[in-house]
Amino acid sequence: MPADLNSTFDRLRAVYRKALIPFLVSGYPTRERFREVLRTTAQFADVLEIGIPFSDPLADGPTIQAASSKALAQGVTLEGTFAELREHYPKSGPPLVFMITYNQVLAAKNFIARCNEHRASGLIVPDLPFEEAGDLRAQCEKAGVALVNMIAPTTSESRARQIAASAHGFIYLISVAGTTGARGEFAPETLTYIQKTRALTDKPLCVGFGISKAAHIQQLRDHADGFIVGSALVNAIDAGKERELLDELRAACG
Amino acid sequence: MTTTMKPGRFGVFGGRYVPETLMANLIELEAAFEAAWEDKSFKADLAATLADFVGRPTPLYFAERLSGEWGGRVFLKREDLTHTGAHKINNAVGQALLAKRMGKQRIVAETGAGQHGVATAAACARLGLSCRVYMGALDCERQQPNVARMKLLGAEVFPCEGGTRNLKVAINEAIRDWVAHPNETYYLLGSAVGPHPYPTIVRELQSVIGIEAREQFSRREGKLPDAVIACVGGGSNAIGIFAPFLDDKVALFGVEAGGDSPQHGSCTLAHGRPGVLHGAFSYVLQDGDGQITGTHSIAPGLDYPGVGPQHSALKDSGRVRYEIETDETALAAFHELSRIEGILPALESSHALAFARRYLRENKGKTVIVNLSGRGDKDLPSIMARSTGLPARDGGANAR
Numbered sequence: 001m002p003a004d005l006n007s008t009f010d011r012l013r014a015v016y017r018k019a020l021i022p023f024l025v026s027g028y029p030t031r032e033r034f035r036e037v038l039r040t041t042a043q044f045a046d047v048l049e050i051g052i053p054f055s056d057p058l059a060d061g062p063t064i065q066a067a068s069s070k071a072l073a074q075g076v077t078l079e080g081t082f083a084e085l086r087e088h089y090p091k092s093g094p095p096l097v098f099m100i101t102y103n104q105v106l107a108a109k110n111f112i113a114r115c116n117e118h119r120a121s122g123l124i125v126p127d128l129p130f131e132e133a134g135d136l137r138a139q140c141e142k143a144g145v146a147l148v149n150m151i152a153p154t155t156s157e158s159r160a161r162q163i164a165a166s167a168h169g170f171i172y173l174i175s176v177a178g179t180t181g182a183r184g185e186f187a188p189e190t191l192t193y194i195q196k197t198r199a200l201t202d203k204p205l206c207v208g209f210g211i212s213k214a215a216h217i218q219q220l221r222d223h224a225d226g227f228i229v230g231s232a233l234v235n236a237i238d239a240g241k242e243r244e245l246l247d248e249l250r251a252a253c254g
Numbered sequence: 255m256t257t258t259m260k261p262g263r264f265g266v267f268g269g270r271y272v273p274e275t276l277m278a279n280l281i282e283l284e285a286a287f288e289a290a291w292e293d294k295s296f297k298a299d300l301a302a303t304l305a306d307f308v309g310r311p312t313p314l315y316f317a318e319r320l321s322g323e324w325g326g327r328v329f330l331k332r333e334d335l336t337h338t339g340a341h342k343i344n345n346a347v348g349q350a351l352l353a354k355r356m357g358k359q360r361i362v363a364e365t366g367a368g369q370h371g372v373a374t375a376a377a378c379a380r381l382g383l384s385c386r387v388y389m390g391a392l393d394c395e396r397q398q399p400n401v402a403r404m405k406l407l408g409a410e411v412f413p414c415e416g417g418t419r420n421l422k423v424a425i426n427e428a429i430r431d432w433v434a435h436p437n438e439t440y441y442l443l444g445s446a447v448g449p450h451p452y453p454t455i456v457r458e459l460q461s462v463i464g465i466e467a468r469e470q471f472s473r474r475e476g477k478l479p480d481a482v483i484a485c486v487g488g489g490s491n492a493i494g495i496f497a498p499f500l501d502d503k504v505a506l507f508g509v510e511a512g513g514d515s516p517q518h519g520s521c522t523l524a525h526g527r528p529g530v531l532h533g534a535f536s537y538v539l540q541d542g543d544g545q546i547t548g549t550h551s552i553a554p555g556l557d558y559p560g561v562g563p564q565h566s567a568l569k570d571s572g573r574v575r576y577e578i579e580t581d582e583t584a585l586a587a588f589h590e591l592s593r594i595e596g597i598l599p600a601l602e603s604s605h606a607l608a609f610a611r612r613y614l615r616e617n618k619g620k621t622v623i624v625n626l627s628g629r630g631d632k633d634l635p636s637i638m639a640r641s642t643g644l645p646a647r648d649g650g651a652n653a654r
């Protein structure tokens with residue numbers, strides 16, 4: 001049974017810390033560098049999100065699109081990712097969450113069972129809205145893998161309530177309408193929207209899309225339980241400065 | 255006539271698999287379409303637009319000389335005679351009216367052959383809506399006349415350089431734009447693909463083709479045809495002409511593009527496997543890991559690794575047969591129609607013609623309606639390049 005996300009968030013809440021959830025594109029930028037980045041990131045993360053690259057991602061901006069195509073061009077696959085994690089992910093590492101499109105889930109054999117074997121605590125399927133997720137949710141529940149629900153700024157209040165009610169692990173709060181990508185400042189509406197969602201549920205809320213620096217986390221930290229950092233980390237990896245970024249973000253999360 | 259089992263599903267196919275950010279838009283669109291479709295004044299507006307702007311009804315033309323050559327009776331549903339030159343305009347004007355009614359001022363669309371882009375640009379110009387069209391960079395090259403037309407009609411054309419540089423990439427970009435501007439944007443999707451409610455909206459708006467054709471044929475011949483034939487890219491001209499015949503004893507054939515060999519084209523229904531692409535569960539050309547594979551066809555409008563979910567259901571139920579014609583057989587049909595009937599067909603429609611010829615060879619004396627979905631003017635650069643031996647910009651290098 002994979003590590004339980006609930007206990008991670010309970011533990012963090014007890015000490016007023018926020019979860020740092022770095023996102024890595026599997027196999028990016030090269031096999032060797034990925035192993036190194038994986039080990040470094042594991043030291044800073046409370047939960048680690050691994051994206052399985054896809055040929056046609058819809059919710060990703062230019063940074064993660066480019067990283068995914070580069071990884072795909074090097075032959076990164078779901079099976080290859082499982083094998084890498086088995087060999088190179090520290091046993092004491094934080095819980096893993098996979099990000100994968102629904103078509104890849106459908107194509108994979110015994111996917112949920114395999115996730116379970118490979119210590120995946122959760123799954124994020126960004127193109128599987130709550131209404132269509134019935135089958136996968138049932139399989140996940142049986143296997144003890146959390147299927148992470150998403151809420152967006154465009155989600156109505158009644159819908160957000162339903163989504164929150166069926167949420168497992170944590171709720172992924174999409175910060176702004178848009179694709180993934182590092183951003184400048186967040187508009188005041190973002191804070192209002194996070195506060196409104198906070199009022200709907202006690203379940204852990206983690207904010208993603210655009211979180212790129214400590215100041216973002218400081219601005220939003222009183223209203224959320226965790227922060228997902230993807231594109232900014234890809235940029236830092238490109239510059240060889242992932243440790244510096246993770247250090248800064250870690251400090252902001254407490 | 256509707257074959258939807260539960261909302262948005264055609265048997266097991268369809269649904270909506272999109273980022274949560276777009277769910278509110280799809281729910282809003284579904285309600286807006288249902289209300290508009292019940293509203294007499296919307297229907298009257300649409301009918302007037304189809305009559306006076308689009309030029310409907312289009313003729314059902316008896317191709318007498320071609321019939322003599324091919325050994326049967328060939329009727330052509332002349333969508334090539336519509337304003338802007340392809341069936342795409344039926345859907346574009348309908349959805350543009352819907353967008354206007356919903357108070358959306360900004361339209362984004364994708365285009366492959368450029369016909370949907372041109373149709374959308376024209377519909378937006380007429381209604382005073384802003385229009386941005388995403389188009390694969392390869393398609394911009396091979397359909398240059400349409401890029402110029404879109405710009406003249408006031409649209410902004412956005413070439414997409416990534417990946418396969420064709421229709422698939424254009425749809426990716428259009429959806430990303432929509433995700434980033436969900437409140438003000440109406441995504442005017444050009445085929446019977448995508449998340450619910452698009453496959454239903456597009457079918458309803460394109461059914462005018464089949465309703466007219468069925469009426470025209472039975473008035474003239476006092477019966478129904480033996481077969482109806484249409485090319486299938488995403489499947490909008492095909493579902494449009496098939497829909498009113500689904501409950502009849504008429505053979506229906508959808509024709510996919512085989513590219514330079516039947517193994518290496520864009521034959522989604524023949525070679526694909528059910529999966530999710532661009533928001534719907536349908537047949538998809540993909541590898542064992544669920545990565546979408548590259549496609550190839552001389553006809554940009556057919557060069558797509560997905561297909562509308564209703565076609566997937568019609569394939570599985572056996573009600574429609576899906577066949578393959580290659581670049582070569584389509585080109586031969588293109589030249590034949592041009593010389594024998596004085597009509598330059600679109601390369602997409604030429605695939606349907608090529609199958610009609612094959613069908614009549616095997617079924618002597620039968621009567622068929624071919625959906626002549628568009629005219630070939632847009633294809634002249636790529637056809638001229640082929641006939642003068644210049645390298646054709648047909649995407650072969652991008653297909654996997």
Ligand SMILES: Cc1ncc(COP(=O)(O)O)c(C=O)c1O
Binds near residue numbers: 340366487492
């Ligand atoms: C003339 C013409 N026919 C057919 C198609 C294929 O689309 P669909 O399968 O949606 O009818 C296109 C697409 O661009 C087209 O321009």
